[in-house]
Structures are given as C-alpha cells and as structure tokens.
Amino acid sequence: MDELSGMSIFAPLLLSMQLAFVTTVVLILVATPIAWWLSQTPSRFKAVTQAIVAMPIVLPPTVIGFYLLILLGPNGAIGSWWVQMTGTALTFSFSGLVIASCVYSLPFAVQPLQSAFESLPRQTLEFARTQGASKLDAFFAVAVPMSVRGFIGAAVLAFAHTLGEFGVVLMVGGNIPGETRVISIAIYDQVETLNYGAAHQMSLLLLVFAFVVLFGMFVINKRWSMR
Amino acid sequence: MQSTAGRLRAHFLLAALLPCALHADDIVTVAVASNFVKTAVEVSAAFTEITAVPVRISPGSTGKLYAQIVNGAPFDLFLSADTERPLLLEQSGHAVNGSRQTYAIGSLVLWSRDERLQGRDCREVLERGDYLWLALANPMTAPYGAAAREFLEKAGLWKMASQRAVFGENIAQTLQFVATGNATLGFVALSQAKDPDLPVATCTWTVPATSDTSLHQQLVLLERARSNAAARQFLEFLGTPAAQEIIVRHGYVVPD
Numbered sequence: 001m002d003e004l005s006g007m008s009i010f011a012p013l014l015l016s017m018q019l020a021f022v023t024t025v026v027l028i029l030v031a032t033p034i035a036w037w038l039s040q041t042p043s044r045f046k047a048v049t050q051a052i053v054a055m056p057i058v059l060p061p062t063v064i065g066f067y068l069l070i071l072l073g074p075n076g077a078i079g080s081w082w083v084q085m086t087g088t089a090l091t092f093s094f095s096g097l098v099i100a101s102c103v104y105s106l107p108f109a110v111q112p113l114q115s116a117f118e119s120l121p122r123q124t125l126e127f128a129r130t131q132g133a134s135k136l137d138a139f140f141a142v143a144v145p146m147s148v149r150g151f152i153g154a155a156v157l158a159f160a161h162t163l164g165e166f167g168v169v170l171m172v173g174g175n176i177p178g179e180t181r182v183i184s185i186a187i188y189d190q191v192e193t194l195n196y197g198a199a200h201q202m203s204l205l206l207l208v209f210a211f212v213v214l215f216g217m218f219v220i221n222k223r224w225s226m227r
Numbered sequence: 228m229q230s231t232a233g234r235l236r237a238h239f240l241l242a243a244l245l246p247c248a249l250h251a252d253d254i255v256t257v258a259v260a261s262n263f264v265k266t267a268v269e270v271s272a273a274f275t276e277i278t279a280v281p282v283r284i285s286p287g288s289t290g291k292l293y294a295q296i297v298n299g300a301p302f303d304l305f306l307s308a309d310t311e312r313p314l315l316l317e318q319s320g321h322a323v324n325g326s327r328q329t330y331a332i333g334s335l336v337l338w339s340r341d342e343r344l345q346g347r348d349c350r351e352v353l354e355r356g357d358y359l360w361l362a363l364a365n366p367m368t369a370p371y372g373a374a375a376r377e378f379l380e381k382a383g384l385w386k387m388a389s390q391r392a393v394f395g396e397n398i399a400q401t402l403q404f405v406a407t408g409n410a411t412l413g414f415v416a417l418s419q420a421k422d423p424d425l426p427v428a429t430c431t432w433t434v435p436a437t438s439d440t441s442l443h444q445q446l447v448l449l450e451r452a453r454s455n456a457a458a459r460q461f462l463e464f465l466g467t468p469a470a471q472e473i474i475v476r477h478g479y480v481v482p483d
Contacts (some may be wrong), residue, residue, distance in 0.1 A: 174393030192290035
C-alpha cells in the first residue's frame, strides 16, 4: 500500500499549497486585465463576458472536471495542442491541475478585482492622464496601488477556493502521489478506506493551515486599509 | 383561473402526502455499488412488474454507502461491490445476521479504445508497457482496483505499471479515463465493457478468473428492514432465474 497511502500526511498538503499558490499567481495575472476591461468598458459585450466569467460557479465541479478531462485530454482541443508543443499529456499532471484550477477559481479572482477597479474615483485616473501618464502608467502608478484590497481579496479567495478543490481534481488528476494527489483527495481516500482517524488528522491539518493563512491575509488587509 | 390554481394546489398536496400514504413496507430502498447500478435498475423493473412494489435505488461507491449506512442512512438493502463491508455491517449489528450472501461475481477486463492498439493483443501491450497511462480503480478504495493490482503483482508487472498508473475514484471513473482517450488502456469491469453505450473497444482482454481476480459482490439486509416484507421479497427475487438472467447478461457470474 506504500505507493497509495503515501508516506506522510504532509505531502498531499504541501502539494495542495503548491497548487493553490501557483494557481493564485497565474489567476492574478489573467484576472487583472479581464477585471480592468470589465470595470472600464462601455461595451455591450460586458454583460456577456461577465456571465461567462461567472459560469464556473454554476456548474458542479465534477461536471467542469469531466469537460476539462475531454478538453485537456490528448484528443481534446487544448490537450492535443499541448502534446504537440511539449510531448507530454496535460491530464494527470500538475500543469493540467493548474489550468483546471484556474478555470474553476476564475470568478473568485475576477469579481473582487472588478469591484475594486470600479470603485476607483474617475477623476484620479483622468488627472493622471492629463499629467501625461500613458494608460499603462496610469494603471500601474494609480489604479494598482489604490486597489490593493481588491488584489488581496482576489488572492485570498482564489487561494482558498483552490485549496478546498475536490471534484475537478478528482476528475482530471488521476490520484497520483506527489503529482496530483492533493489533500482533499487524500482525505477522501482515507474516509473511503475507513481510516477515519487519519482522515480526521489530515482534515485538522488542513483546517489549521487554512485558518492561519486566511487570518494572516485578513490581518494584512485590515492594516492596509487603516493606512 | 381559480379552479386551475385550486386543482394545482390539490396536486401539490397529494404529491406531498403520497410518501406518507405509502406504508414503509410497500417500498424497497436499495443502496447499490456503482458498478451494479444499471443491472440493479433492470432487476428492480422486473421485480416491480411482478409485485407492483416500487424500488428506489441509491447509487454510490461501496465505501461511501457504508459510511452513510453506519450513520443511519434509510436503506433497506445494501448491494456492495465487495465482501468486506457487508461483513463489517453484520458484525457491527447494522445488518441482519445471516442475511449476507454473494449475489454476483464480477470479472476484470483490460480495455482500450486507442486507435493505435487496433488489432493488437491487449495483454501483450500491457506486458511490453506500450502505453502512456494505465487506468485502474484506486486499489485502496475500490474492489476492482484491488483485484487489478493483485493481478499485476502476480504477473510481475506492478513495478512498471505503478509508474504510469492513474487511479479512478471508482470503476466508473476509471472507465471514463479510458473512454475519453486520456489513458491508453485500463482495467474495468466486464459488466461495463459489455455496455452498449460505450465506444467500440480497439482491444480487450478478460483477465482469467482466479481467487484474486474474481470479484464476489455481497449484499446484506439492513437492520431497519428486518421486518420489511417487501425487502425480503426483493432479496428472494434476486435468486430467481428471471433476475439471474439479467445479472448474467450484464457480464456477471451468479453463484451456484
């Protein structure tokens, strides 16, 4: 049973942390331009885009996972391209999990950023532009520093949501130790094999870790807003 | 309009009261391991046709259903995919003593739909390791996975296979990995491989039945159904030729 049970209860937690961290970094990079565009555009495609971005909230994770399994698989649109580019398959790999998690957690990163950008006073941005700042300069010099709470909110939600992810990983991961067996899957395995004791231990570990991270983030957030 | 609304309301009332109107004994609620669900649906339809007793089926993995039963889930019968959980339920007093019996014996099949394997011998592909991923159900949680691992170990193939194995949470998900082309080949249940809804296989090989690779699936009558005549009637029906014909047609062997 050694390959399956995994030597340490920390290994799956570490993997979950890695996945959540990488996903959060990627999501902030992807979600920022989307959220900025949504906050500024008068386009009639705004509502459509918003609805599409929110879709992952509606579909059950195992259903999203099933379609990602098809899409990311070696015969799928994205998966076959990936195989051509890298020579390796996307499903059952850490990279595949990152992509899946980004899809799954996208709305949780976009929405806090969008509301932060929308609440920026228009005059400030306009003033920056009249002082000769380019659009990009104005964004980085004015919008980003003024939206720090939005960024923190987006990061906390994306991180936490990915940490608690189960259904999507279950579907596209393949439960490979050290590669795709994240903490939620490991806990589930212990429950299924009647090892309730080990399940409790792992759950406690996850809860404590999640509490510390979230608490830390909220403390930072509060400090920031008081400045 | 008024009358329509009134009639509608009456319908809702009726629908709400219906479950109470049915005496507990007039319905059988069966918890069924995922691999046997399609068969169970057909068997219960045949049962209902004869007895007019409706059967409710709750599918799930054996481990999940077990945990639910121990925590008071309202099931009358438990059709497990293994022998271990029914035994545990009997020992812990959640199941009626002496009701435990084998209702079906499943077999393992090596199965692929990868076009590159068209016309090849599936067993040889496995031995040579001509695959990217091999799917099997999680040996820790799924009896079919445990049997697949047992077979691979005895054949001296586990070391190679475990490096490229992906584990389905249950046998249905394992099949999904192979059917969607994500795993080159996989160990699935013969009952699944016989499913007409499945894409055509490019190679299949049935693992010969041994004590390690034939999967005895047992059932138990749960304690709350001790005096439920309909549940016992369903139990008896499973042993009749009519039910056994359905079970065999779905790719299982029935016990003598």
